[in-house]
Amino acid sequence: MKKTYLILLAIFISCVTIAQKQDSLHIRKVFDIALTEGHAYENLRSLCKDVGARLSGSPEADKAVQWAKELLESYEFDTVWLMPVKVPHWVRGTIEEAGVNGKAMNIKTLGGSVSSNGKIEAEIIEVQDFKELKDLGEEKVKGKIVFFNRPMQKALINTGEAYGGCVNQRWAGASQASLYGAVGVFVRSMSDHKDKHAHTGSMGYDEGVKKIPSVALSIEDADMLSALLQSNPNAKGYLNVNSETLPDKVSYNVIAEIRGNVEADKIITFGGHLDSWDVGEGAHDDGAGVVHSIEALRIIKATGYQPRYTLRCVLFMNEENGNNGGKTYAAVAKEKGEVHVAALESDAGGFVPRGFTIDGNNEQLKQMQAWEYLLEPYNLHIFKKGWGGVDIGPLKEQLVPLIGLRPDGQRYFDHHHSDTDVFENVHKRELELGAASFAAMIFLVDKYGLGHTLEIQPIVD
Amino acid sequence: MKKTYLILLAIFISCVTIAQKQDSLHIRKVFDIALTEGHAYENLRSLCKDVGARLSGSPEADKAVQWAKELLESYEFDTVWLMPVKVPHWVRGTIEEAGVNGKAMNIKTLGGSVSSNGKIEAEIIEVQDFKELKDLGEEKVKGKIVFFNRPMQKALINTGEAYGGCVNQRWAGASQASLYGAVGVFVRSMSDHKDKHAHTGSMGYDEGVKKIPSVALSIEDADMLSALLQSNPNAKGYLNVNSETLPDKVSYNVIAEIRGNVEADKIITFGGHLDSWDVGEGAHDDGAGVVHSIEALRIIKATGYQPRYTLRCVLFMNEENGNNGGKTYAAVAKEKGEVHVAALESDAGGFVPRGFTIDGNNEQLKQMQAWEYLLEPYNLHIFKKGWGGVDIGPLKEQLVPLIGLRPDGQRYFDHHHSDTDVFENVHKRELELGAASFAAMIFLVDKYGLGHTLEIQPIVD
Numbered sequence: 019m020k021k022t023y024l025i026l027l028a029i030f031i032s033c034v035t036i037a038q039k040q041d042s043l044h045i046r047k048v049f050d051i052a053l054t055e056g057h058a059y060e061n062l063r064s065l066c067k068d069v070g071a072r073l074s075g076s077p078e079a080d081k082a083v084q085w086a087k088e089l090l091e092s093y094e095f096d097t098v099w100l101m102p103v104k105v106p107h108w109v110r111g112t113i114e115e116a117g118v119n120g121k122a123m124n125i126k127t128l129g130g131s132v133s134s135n136g137k138i139e140a141e142i143i144e145v146q147d148f149k150e151l152k153d154l155g156e157e158k159v160k161g162k163i164v165f166f167n168r169p170m171q172k173a174l175i176n177t178g179e180a181y182g183g184c185v186n187q188r189w190a191g192a193s194q195a196s197l198y199g200a201v202g203v204f205v206r207s208m209s210d211h212k213d214k215h216a217h218t219g220s221m222g223y224d225e226g227v228k229k230i231p232s233v234a235l236s237i238e239d240a241d242m243l244s245a246l247l248q249s250n251p252n253a254k255g256y257l258n259v260n261s262e263t264l265p266d267k268v269s270y271n272v273i274a275e276i277r278g279n280v281e282a283d284k285i286i287t288f289g290g291h292l293d294s295w296d297v298g299e300g301a302h303d304d305g306a307g308v309v310h311s312i313e314a315l316r317i318i319k320a321t322g323y324q325p326r327y328t329l330r331c332v333l334f335m336n337e338e339n340g341n342n343g344g345k346t347y348a349a350v351a352k353e354k355g356e357v358h359v360a361a362l363e364s365d366a367g368g369f370v371p372r373g374f375t376i377d378g379n380n381e382q383l384k385q386m387q388a389w390e391y392l393l394e395p396y397n398l399h400i401f402k403k404g405w406g407g408v409d410i411g412p413l414k415e416q417l418v419p420l421i422g423l424r425p426d427g428q429r430y431f432d433h434h435h436s437d438t439d440v441f442e443n444v445h446k447r448e449l450e451l452g453a454a455s456f457a458a459m460i461f462l463v464d465k466y467g468l469g470h471t472l473e474i475q476p477i478v479d
Numbered sequence: 480m481k482k483t484y485l486i487l488l489a490i491f492i493s494c495v496t497i498a499q500k501q502d503s504l505h506i507r508k509v510f511d512i513a514l515t516e517g518h519a520y521e522n523l524r525s526l527c528k529d530v531g532a533r534l535s536g537s538p539e540a541d542k543a544v545q546w547a548k549e550l551l552e553s554y555e556f557d558t559v560w561l562m563p564v565k566v567p568h569w570v571r572g573t574i575e576e577a578g579v580n581g582k583a584m585n586i587k588t589l590g591g592s593v594s595s596n597g598k599i600e601a602e603i604i605e606v607q608d609f610k611e612l613k614d615l616g617e618e619k620v621k622g623k624i625v626f627f628n629r630p631m632q633k634a635l636i637n638t639g640e641a642y643g644g645c646v647n648q649r650w651a652g653a654s655q656a657s658l659y660g661a662v663g664v665f666v667r668s669m670s671d672h673k674d675k676h677a678h679t680g681s682m683g684y685d686e687g688v689k690k691i692p693s694v695a696l697s698i699e700d701a702d703m704l705s706a707l708l709q710s711n712p713n714a715k716g717y718l719n720v721n722s723e724t725l726p727d728k729v730s731y732n733v734i735a736e737i738r739g740n741v742e743a744d745k746i747i748t749f750g751g752h753l754d755s756w757d758v759g760e761g762a763h764d765d766g767a768g769v770v771h772s773i774e775a776l777r778i779i780k781a782t783g784y785q786p787r788y789t790l791r792c793v794l795f796m797n798e799e800n801g802n803n804g805g806k807t808y809a810a811v812a813k814e815k816g817e818v819h820v821a822a823l824e825s826d827a828g829g830f831v832p833r834g835f836t837i838d839g840n841n842e843q844l845k846q847m848q849a850w851e852y853l854l855e856p857y858n859l860h861i862f863k864k865g866w867g868g869v870d871i872g873p874l875k876e877q878l879v880p881l882i883g884l885r886p887d888g889q890r891y892f893d894h895h896h897s898d899t900d901v902f903e904n905v906h907k908r909e910l911e912l913g914a915a916s917f918a919a920m921i922f923l924v925d926k927y928g929l930g931h932t933l934e935i936q937p938i939v940d
Binding site: 049050053054172173175177210211370372395396397399400426428429432445446447448451 | 633634671672831858860861906907909
């Protein structure tokens with residue numbers, strides 16, 4: 019009896035060892051393909067240079083949809099299709115000027131901002147946050163341009179956290195300032211990199227407030243303005259932008275699939291967003307995520323792996339100013355009764371990958387952590403709870419575990435939403451390692467599932 | 480009795496918890512200073528722009544010694560002094576030309592190479608390694624320029640390993656080719672980055688061989704040449720360099736100390752190398768290590784921490800072509816009977832830090848790994864055996880545990896020894912995080928020692 023037990027144990031251990039060895043070899047193959055015959059870098063070059071910046075509603079966004087569809091079709095996946103998405107259509111104006119005491123500053127109108135309807139001239143009042151604004155009140159604010167100047171906290175190691183700590187100025191600054199009679203808003207760019215490039219991004223207006231224009235200043239100009247206001251509190255600012263919001267348009271999520279071999283009706287979705295801001299080339303945000311996702315599906319196919327579940331690469335439209343692609347995707351999935359094993363996103367740049375975060379339960383976390391030994395040889399060390407991604411976020415309601423690829427974030431906000439988010443600022447190997455890491459994680463999720471909702475039962479590849 | 484035991488246990492656990500909490504707060508302080516009031520970036524700017532490239536023996540190396548001494552003195556450490564080091568004095572020529580079929584290529588003469596004594600013209604024979612060279616033999620090689628073109632292996636995750644896999648072509652290619660009667664050597668640059676910049680580096684001649692000149696080709700030119708030789712095996716190469724080796728000179732290791740509070744006669748040495756190649760600005764190699772080391776000592780002082788051991792920052796001279804600074808340092812330490820607790824080095828660039836490797840015994844490794852929980856919040860994950868550093872290497876004979884800072888290596892060889900190793904290619908926060916990580920490790924080594932040769936006994940800071 020004891021002998022039988024020992025034999026069974028030995029067989030079990032052998033099976034596990036063989037499976038681990040197979041996994042290890044398979045992941046090595048994934049990285050080999052990405053690093054020695056990768057397409058990610060050339061695809062990113064093409065997206066950045068042949069298409070360029072691609073804000074929802076723009077002709078370039080239409081071109082990006084076509085670009086992605088044709089590229090995915092060229093790889094001969096099982097299916098490629100377009101999912102219609104209604105998107106907003108905001109357009110940066112032909113006029114974009116602001117300054118102080120007659121001296122021009124480098125600015126970008128924030129996405130969603132109204133036109134200034136001609137040149138506004140007014141005194142400028144600097145505040146660090148909404149509390150300070152409120153304390154100043156209408157008496158001090160009325161008729162002025164409010165300058166939100168709270169910087170990203172340098173001491174935070176996680177730059178995303180530093181961004182989160184000041185982005186409310188960009189999103190809600192205009193609505194808040196408008197409450198007290200301000201006529202316009204200057205916002206310090208959401209960046210920790212001192213240069214001349216202003217960083218755009220989305221903003222919105224609360225219901226019922228008077229809409230006033232809002233623009234981002236470059237970090238150099240924000241520092242200059244703050245210093246100037248110290249010595250000259252009555253300095254006169256000006257602001258002239260003629261951005262506008264046109265009627266909504268129809269655009270598309272671009273989707274490609276490899277059908278599952280065992281449970282084709284269950285889906286692993288992974289993607290990035292195809293739209294970008296209308297400045298730079300959307301290289302890190304989120305050209306990198308787009309080519310990571312395409313490359314992951316291409317590599318998985320190239321390895322000859324037969325997926326258990328259906329692997330679905332989704333290039334979402336409109337993450338930047340509405341997330342209508344993500345919302346539509348989740349709504350369609352719900353309507354069709356689709357079952358998602360997991361959703362993964364790459365939307366944090368094309369930098370060297372550090373690991374993954376999971377927005378899921380403890381069991382799912384534990385399952386992801388069980389793969390650490392397979393990924394540590396590729397310098398992937400972060401396996402913890404955290405952010406999935408904006409596009410896949412709406413799937414959370416359907417209890418889908420969400421996984422985010424975590425590239426190193428130190429340089430991300432140097433370029434984010436600015437003229438410098440271009441192909442030249444993406445490093446080939448860093449991008450390729452991201453694609454391989456993404457592919458490796460998709461492979462593991464497919465092979466083993468994610469925690470208790472699914473069997474943890476390796477299938478032979 | 481049992482009660483007494485439990486009370487003692489509770490006291491012990493409390494003490495350990497308090498010490499851990501103190502360590503955690505202290506390390507947070509180190510990172511705060513580096514990121515919010517750091518000097519590393521400005522110091523690196525000054526070293527790169529006010530001093531520039533600084534090959535051993537050059538006037539710029541003299542200037543660097545002066546620069547470092549004055550900077551260290553300005554921080555008012557306990558002692559600053561210069562340790563004389565005899566260094567070689569190789570000088571790149573005023574003529575540096577090579578090409579094929581009359582078309583110029585981008586080259587750098589390798590450090591140590593002899594002059595070509597006028598223009599050499601000869602057919603070119605491409606080989607991948609010394610075995611292939613030997614198989615061709617004198618018959619095929621004599622009178623020709625040998626072109627060593629084995630690339631860095633892209634599939635290797637560790638770029639240092641990829642470098643190690645082909646650097647023998649650079650170091651020994653000329654001696655090997657000379658054995659079979661070659662008249663000159665072209666070497667593919669030790670880089671994986673396709674651009675027009677050739678990468679220099681050290682080479683040497685075996686005793687007795689006829690010395691022939693050796694130059695590095697840019698990756699673009701190496702690929703071009705290889706393709707050309709496919710279609711035109713008789714293509715004619717040319718080579719004209721007039722580099723020379725002058726008599727040895729005296730230079731210096733620049734050293735600063737904070738004296739230990741408990742055991743001042745035991746030393747923790749940490750540093751980088753002050754010399755660089757004579758191209759670019761030696762920003763990553765090893766300006767970063769220089770400013771990491773200075774900043775680490777400055778930060779440790781700024782935190783008010785009283786070190787147990789003497790903390791010694793050593794800016795070594797002549798790592799690039801001789802390592803005479805490292806050898807002299809170890810010889811002097813031996814002669815004086817100095818006891819080193821550990822030696823640490825930063826010589827892998829100013830990129831985002833990933834952790835540390837230790838060249839020591841298992842107990843020392845275990846001790847270093849015990850601190851991982853304190854450093855993981857700063858995204859430091861690598862704590863394993865490995866390389867210490869070239870400069871500290873000669874201390875190994877004295878059984879000193881050697882620790883190397885491990886920044887991310889993906890971009891390192893893009894710039895290494897080339898015109899692009901300039902200040903602009905170093906990222907402020909990445910550099911600062913490196914300095915803080917280095918300081919944190921020095922603090923921990925000082926507070927707890929490293930394994931069995933020393934007591935593991937926290938002292939209150």
